[in-house]
Amino acid sequence: MKNLIISFFFLVVVTIQAQSQGVISNDWVAFRQTIDIQTKVKKKFKVVASVKVESNEPKAWAGLWSRVDNKDDEMGFFDNMWDRPIKSNTWQSYTIEGTIDENSKALNFGGSCSYNGKFYFDKFELFIENAKGVLEPYSIMNASFEMPLKNGEIQKWEFGTRKGKITKVKEYSAKLDKSAVAGNTSLLLEGTGIVVKETGKIGNVEGASPQIGAMISMLEDLKDRVERTVKNMSIYEIDYLHDEKANRIGSLIMHLAAAEKYYQVLTFENREFTPEEKAKWGTALDLDKGGREEWKGHDVQYYLDIYTQVRNKTIEELKKRDDAWFNQLVMKEEISNHYCWFHVMEHQSSHLGQILFLKKRIPPQKEVILEQKIKN
Numbered sequence: 001m002k003n004l005i006i007s008f009f010f011l012v013v014v015t016i017q018a019q020s021q022g023v024i025s026n027d028w029v030a031f032r033q034t035i036d037i038q039t040k041v042k043k044k045f046k047v048v049a050s051v052k053v054e055s056n057e058p059k060a061w062a063g064l065w066s067r068v069d070n071k072d073d074e075m076g077f078f079d080n081m082w083d084r085p086i087k088s089n090t091w092q093s094y095t096i097e098g099t100i101d102e103n104s105k106a107l108n109f110g111g112s113c114s115y116n117g118k119f120y121f122d123k124f125e126l127f128i129e130n131a132k133g134v135l136e137p138y139s140i141m142n143a144s145f146e147m148p149l150k151n152g153e154i155q156k157w158e159f160g161t162r163k164g165k166i167t168k169v170k171e172y173s174a175k176l177d178k179s180a181v182a183g184n185t186s187l188l189l190e191g192t193g194i195v196v197k198e199t200g201k202i203g204n205v206e207g208a209s210p211q212i213g214a215m216i217s218m219l220e221d222l223k224d225r226v227e228r229t230v231k232n233m234s235i236y237e238i239d240y241l242h243d244e245k246a247n248r249i250g251s252l253i254m255h256l257a258a259a260e261k262y263y264q265v266l267t268f269e270n271r272e273f274t275p276e277e278k279a280k281w282g283t284a285l286d287l288d289k290g291g292r293e294e295w296k297g298h299d300v301q302y303y304l305d306i307y308t309q310v311r312n313k314t315i316e317e318l319k320k321r322d323d324a325w326f327n328q329l330v331m332k333e334e335i336s337n338h339y340c341w342f343h344v345m346e347h348q349s350s351h352l353g354q355i356l357f358l359k360k361r362i363p364p365q366k367e368v369i370l371e372q373k374i375k376n
Contacts, residue, residue: 024232029169032110043129047096047109050181055117061085062113069106122186145187211323222348239296240362251295253303257310258284267337
């Protein structure tokens with residue numbers, strides 16, 4: 001008797017999200033509720049909550065926030081209290097007031113906090129203008145955080161600023177605390193391990209002459225911006241190719257490192273790349289087809305680590321030199337060392353704009369349908 005062969009075909013739908021890791025790294029965190037809301041006339045609303053902050057870090061702060069999402073996917077009213085940050089270590093009530101118009105589709109509201117410290121939230125209230133022009137209370141689920149947390153999740157609230165987007169932040173933990181304004185518990189978000197970098201200043205770098213210190217601070221500011229832009233992107237996102245003439249975001253980070261490496265040997269050693277260096281850095285420096293083929297399949301930290309190693313060498317070597325060296329000409333070129341490092345800086349800025357452009361145009365990762373055949 002012949003064996004009966006039965007083939008089973010299974011269609012397995014695998015959904016791979018851009019943020020499949022589920023947790024990102026950041027120096028701030030937010031939580032929210034979202035309600036769908038449409039109106040034919042403009043309405044006022046008000047969000048009220050009690051907040052307190054315990055932190056020894058000058059930059060640490062908390063705030064309430066609210067955003068109206070419009071039907072055309074544009075943002076309507078928005079306020080996150082950045083201009084009036086909450087830093088008081090005693091419970092106080094705070095308010096955000098805004099408007100919802102006829103183009104609105106959803107109202108988001110919640111709390112946020114930045115940097116290291118303990119941030120307490122309690123007694124959220126929402127008021128929406130009724131037909132008589134009176135701000136009347138709108139019911140909020142778990143408004144005073146009396147429901148127990150589930151696996152670090154706040155029941156009836158979501159982490160992040162976008163509905164359905166996974167945005168838990170590894171630097172922050174959530175728990176309930178007995179210090180409360182209403183009921184028995186409040187929400188406590190605690191930020192730890194966040195390295196606060198000084199921003200908004202040029203120069204005054206320890207161990208560097210004035211002009212070189214200014215250049216180091218500008219280079220580092222731009223590098224920080226690149227890192228903040230890409231650090232939580234998935235492999236799918238950094239490998240995404242916008243079109244046949246574009247470059248992948250991962251390869252662009254390698255390009256920044258390669259270009260900086262080239263100017264290291266040009267200005268610090270007064271030479272070009274050796275054949276060995278060209279073999280190592282050439283495709284990243286030139287990009288186009290070679291770069292598209294070689295620089296893919298790595299996570300974003302792979303590229304950032306290489307970028308950081310190159311930058312550390314730049315800072316180490318620049319500190320060995322003074323402002324007079326900045327004015328010296330490079331090899332037989334009619335450009336100075338100062339101009340070369342200005343070019344490295346503006347080169348970063350140019351490609352940061354390119355990365356931001358590409359990042360906004362990455363489509364959601366499509367479902368992959370796998371066909372599996374099993375024979376018995």
